[in-house]
Amino acid sequence: MSEHVLNSIGLFVPEIIxxxxxxxxxxxxxxxKKRTHAGGWxxxxxxxxxxxxFSAQSGINTSAFFAMIAVDPFSVFFKVILVISGIFxxxxxxxxxxxxPYKNRIGEYYMxxxxxxxxxxxxxxxxxxxxxxxxxxxxxxxSYVLVGFTKKSIRSAESSIKYIIYGSVSSGIMIYGxxxxxxxxxxxxxxxIGAALSGLESAPIFxxxxxxxxxxxxxxxxxxxxxxxxxxxxxxxxxxxTALLAVTSKIAAVAMLIRLFRVSFxxxxxxxxxxxxxxxxxxxxxxxxxxxxxxILGNLAALWQDNIKRMLAYSSIAHAGYIIMGVVVLxxxxxxxxxxxxxxxxxxxxxxxxxxxxxxNKFSTESIEGYKGIGYRAPxxxxxxxxxLVSLTGLPPTAGFIAKLYIFxxxxxxxxxxxxxxxxxxxxxxxxxxxxxxxxxxxxxxEGETEPVRFDNFTTAIVLLxxxxxxxxxxxxxxxxxxxxxxxxxxGVQ
Amino acid sequence: xxxLEWYLGVSxxxxxxxxxxxxxxxxxxxxxxxxxxxxxxxxxxLVAFSSFxxxxxxxxxxxFVLCVAAAxxxxxxxxxxxxxxxxxxxxxxxxxxxxx
Numbered sequence: 001m002s003e004h005v006l007n008s009i010g011l012f013v014p015e016i017i018x019x020x021x022x023x024x025x026x027x028x029x030x031x032x033k034k035r036t037h038a039g040g041w042x043x044x045x046x047x048x049x050x051x052x053x054f055s056a057q058s059g060i061n062t063s064a065f066f067a068m069i070a071v072d073p074f075s076v077f078f079k080v081i082l083v084i085s086g087i088f089x090x091x092x093x094x095x096x097x098x099x100x101p102y103k104n105r106i107g108e109y110y111m112x113x114x115x116x117x118x119x120x121x122x123x124x125x126x127x128x129x130x131x132x133x134x135x136x137x138x139x140x141x142x143s144y145v146l147v148g149f150t151k152k153s154i155r156s157a158e159s160s161i162k163y164i165i166y167g168s169v170s171s172g173i174m175i176y177g178x179x180x181x182x183x184x185x186x187x188x189x190x191x192x193i194g195a196a197l198s199g200l201e202s203a204p205i206f207x208x209x210x211x212x213x214x215x216x217x218x219x220x221x222x223x224x225x226x227x228x229x230x231x232x233x234x235x236x237x238x239x240x241x242t243a244l245l246a247v248t249s250k251i252a253a254v255a256m257l258i259r260l261f262r263v264s265f266x267x268x269x270x271x272x273x274x275x276x277x278x279x280x281x282x283x284x285x286x287x288x289x290x291x292x293x294x295x296i297l298g299n300l301a302a303l304w305q306d307n308i309k310r311m312l313a314y315s316s317i318a319h320a321g322y323i324i325m326g327v328v329v330l331x332x333x334x335x336x337x338x339x340x341x342x343x344x345x346x347x348x349x350x351x352x353x354x355x356x357x358x359x360x361n362k363f364s365t366e367s368i369e370g371y372k373g374i375g376y377r378a379p380x381x382x383x384x385x386x387x388x389l390v391s392l393t394g395l396p397p398t399a400g401f402i403a404k405l406y407i408f409x410x411x412x413x414x415x416x417x418x419x420x421x422x423x424x425x426x427x428x429x430x431x432x433x434x435x436x437x438x439x440x441x442x443x444x445x446x447e448g449e450t451e452p453v454r455f456d457n458f459t460t461a462i463v464l465l466x467x468x469x470x471x472x473x474x475x476x477x478x479x480x481x482x483x484x485x486x487x488x489x490x491x492g493v494q
Numbered sequence: 495x496x497x498l499e500w501y502l503g504v505s506x507x508x509x510x511x512x513x514x515x516x517x518x519x520x521x522x523x524x525x526x527x528x529x530x531x532x533x534x535x536x537x538x539x540l541v542a543f544s545s546f547x548x549x550x551x552x553x554x555x556x557x558f559v560l561c562v563a564a565a566x567x568x569x570x571x572x573x574x575x576x577x578x579x580x581x582x583x584x585x586x587x588x589x590x591x592x593x594x
Contacts, residue, residue, distance in 0.1 A: 130555050137562045144569050148576060157577040158589050164573055165525055165586070168566050169516050172532035175559060176509055179536050179552070183502075183543035188551045 008064035011071045014053035014079070015121055021046030022114040029107025037094050039110035044090045047117070051083045063491055067189055068131045070491035075125035077339060077487035078255040081346055082124070085248045086117050088350050091462055092240040097361045098150055099238055109149055116142035116244070120252035127263070127491065129178045129188040132256060136174070136216070139249055140167050146244070147237040159236025166219065166229040174216020180209040181264075190263045191492050194277070198267040202280030210265065210283050214290075217260075220253035221320045222313075224293040231301075234313035239360060242309055243353035246316040251342045254323055258338065262330060262493060274331060288328045288419050294321030295426040302433045306367050308356045311433060312349075315392060318430060319345060322423060326407050329414040332488055337403075337410040339484045344403035344473060348391040351466040355385040362453055368437055373446025375438075378453045380460070382441045384467050389434040391470050394427050399473040501542035509535035520587045522577075526570045533563040 009016070025039040032038050054076050063070045090113065093099060099106060119138030126132045144167060148160025182188055184206070185196035200206075215226055222230040234242045267277040276283060298318030305311040323345070326338035358381060359374065360366050375382040391398035404427065411420045455463075473480060508531055515528030537556045544552025581589065 130551070130558060133555070134558055134562070137566070141562075141565055141569055144573065148573050151576040152580070154580045155591060157573070157580050158591050160573050161522060161577050161586070161589060164566070164570050165516070165522070165529075168526070168529045168570065169513070169532070172512070172529055172536065175536045176532070176539070179539040179543065179555075182540065182552055182555070183547075186547050186549060188555065 004066070011057070011060065011062065011064045012069075014050040014057070015118060017046050017049050017053060018114055018118050018121070022111055022118070025107055025111045025114060029111070037106060037110075039107040040090050040094050043110045043114055044087060046114070047083050047087050047090065051080065051087075054079050054083065058486075061489055061491055063127060067191070068128050069122065069125045070127045071125065072489055072491035073487040074259070074490040075255070077484065078124040078251065078342070079121050081251055081342055082117065082120050082248055085244075085251070085346050085350060086113070088354075088462070088466070089113065089240055089244045089248065092243060092350075092354055092357060093238075095361065095459070096238055096240045096357060098153075099240075101152065102150060109146070112142045112146050112149075113244070116146065116249070120249060123252045124255040124259075126256070127190050127259070129182065129190065129193075132260065133171075133175055133178060136220070136253075136256070137171060139252065140171060140220075143241070143245060143249060146241045147233055149241070150238050153236075155236040156238065157236075159233045162236075163229055163233045170216050170219035170226060173212050174219075177209045177212025177216070180205060181213070184209070190260060193264045194267065197264065198277045200278040202278045206278055207281050207283075210281060211286065213260070214257075214283070214286070217253050217257045218290065221250050221257070221324070222294075222317050223290050223320050223324060224297050224317065225290070227294065227297070227317045227320075230317055231310050231313040234316075235307055235309045239309070239353060239357040242312075243350055243357075246312065246353065247346055247349050250316065250320065250323075251346070254327065254338065254342065258327055258330070258335060259490065261327065262335070262490060266330060284328050284330070287324055288416060291321040291324035291328060292419055292422045294318060294324065295423055299426045299429045299433075303429070305433070306369055308359075308366050308368055308371075308437070311368065311437075312352060312356065315430065315433075316349065318426065319349070319392075321426075322404065322407055325411050325416070325419055325423060328416060328419070329410050331410070331414060333410045333413060336481075336484045336488055337406040339487065340406050340477075340480065341403040343480055343484075344391075344399040344470075347466050347469045347473075348388050348398070348400055351388040351463070351470060352385065352392060354462065354466060355381060355388065358455065358459065362455075368440055371437060371440045372444040373441070373450075375442035376446050376452075377450065378455070381455060381463060382438075384463050386438040386441070387467060387470060389437055391474070393431050393434045395431075397471075397474045399470045399477070402474060402477050498542055498546045501538060505535040505538035505542070508532075508538065520585050522574045522586050523571075525586065526567055526574075529570075530563055530567065533559055 021042055025042050028038050057076050061072045116139050119135050122135035126135050144164040147163050148157055150156040185193040187193055218226040267275055295318050298314045302311050302314035323341050326334045391400035394400045394404035408420050512528045512532035516525050540552040540556050
């Protein structure tokens with residue numbers, strides 16, 4: 001027993017680094033002179049350390065802490081994605097102008113981000129309903145506070161209260177679904193749940209429980225019909241936090257959804273094929289309808305948005321739909337497509353949010369109409385933003401094209417033709433609102449001030465760091481595919 | 495001997511009351527009370543199942559649900575205070591700056 005605990009602690013090193021940095025940030029905030037981003041640099045260093053600690057974990061496939069969490073290639077892959085996005089979020093936060101009036105308590109801000117990162121690491125690796133619920137809530141509660149961090153802004157406070165009301169209700173619904181699953185299977189361990197469910201007849205109560213759990217996780221992914229919070233919260237939150245919600249917590253929730261559904265609600269039928277358990281629950285159809293609704297609603301609603309954050313909120317709802325297409329399939333091909341999409345989505349969406357943040361800082365506008373003429377005043381960043389938007393649309397030769405290609409391919413192979421048709425049509429629709437931004441930047445002469453705007457080297461470096469993967473991965477993505485192929489192994493699943 | 499279905503029935507009724515309360519009520523504090531009601535319903539279900547199955551895991555989960563409920567209420571009330579200072583209201587139907 002003590003040996004097991006010691007082994008588990010050895011596997012838990014990255015998370016321990018993060019917890020330690022959380023404590024150090026609190027102390028540093030008390031000791032050091034205020035008004036500095038010391039907390040941010042500590043968090044950045046610990047995230048880089050975590051990145052190397054995760055690299056050292058490649059190839060390990062085991063479970064730790066009495067089957068509470070699994071350290072397997074699947075979770076390590078997602079943790080690497082989360083760490084990379086966490087590093088970018090910290091860098092964004094240091095430049096976010098909205099946070100300047102709150103400089104004397106910026107240490108708390110980084111502490112909460114550290115807590116949220118820890119919650120998301122646990123979300124992608126937990127194999128027990130208890131741990132899943134706790135990790136989910138840890139992420140949620142930290143993000144409620146972060147959304148309302150700029151509390152003197154009415155918009156931020158309002159978005160925060162909307163977020164916590166939707167969030168607490170949907171997590172309440174999720175835990176009710178989990179309690180029903182516990183009652184029917186007699187266990188909280190997702191492997192034992194899978195084993196217990198495979199012998200059971202289907203009943204309406206199963207469908208209800210699965211729907212309730214999907215409601216909870218779908219809230220985090222901003223999947224239709226659980227998306228109502230997303231546009232309001234994205235618009236009101238500080239820009240760096242909007243990026244955190246749109247990219248990092250969404251990817252973590254997708255990973256948790258995949259693990260739960262793959263282990264607990266999928267089994268093997270008599271012919272050795274993958275089958276849904278207990279028989280008769282069409283959760284794949286349910287997810288497919290939700291994905292189609294998310295793509296249609298997200299893309300159509302984004303068409304008449306003028307606030308860039310709100311437009312990106314609807315666009316991220318649409319992207320949730322594309323990602324869930326891969327979860328609907330849930331074969332190895334589907335899961336690897338989701339992983340590829342998550343990897344590409346990370347860079348292109350963070351890039352777009354970063355540009356929106358830079359323009360909000362420099363031109364104090366979040367309105368797409370206010371972007372007129374920016375292409376002449378800041379050509380480099382405008383071209384970069386255009387590339388990110390083209391990638392979000394899914395046009396070659398950018399990373400977004402490869403991501404969409406693999407997701408569509410997986411769905412077609414599994415026979416979801418209607419879903420791919422919806423996705424294809426909606427991709428064309430999405431072109432209109434993404435290109436509108438580029439049109440405003442380049443096809444209009446600047447009004448008022450016309451002198452060129454300069455960005456410092458730090459900014460340019462971050463832009464290049466985000467831009468290079470989007471362009472390179474659009475052409476040369478074999479290493480990522482190799483990495484994903486090795487990361488498909490989930491603990492306890494053949 | 496009271497059967498399992500009675501406990502589940504009570505918890506289902508409590509849960510529905512909680513959800514309806516969230517949908518209907520206009521005061522942010524009442525909304526949080528209704529969320530607590532939903533979580534209490536979850537706790538009744540878990541305790542009922544775990545005592546009828548003789549399995550202790552459900553009861554352990556109850557403790558964590560209680561903790562999370564407390565943390566959520568704490569953060570929620572803090573946010574209500576923040577919005578009260580900005581808007582001088584706790585009526586969520588009047589908090590409508592962000593829409594569409």
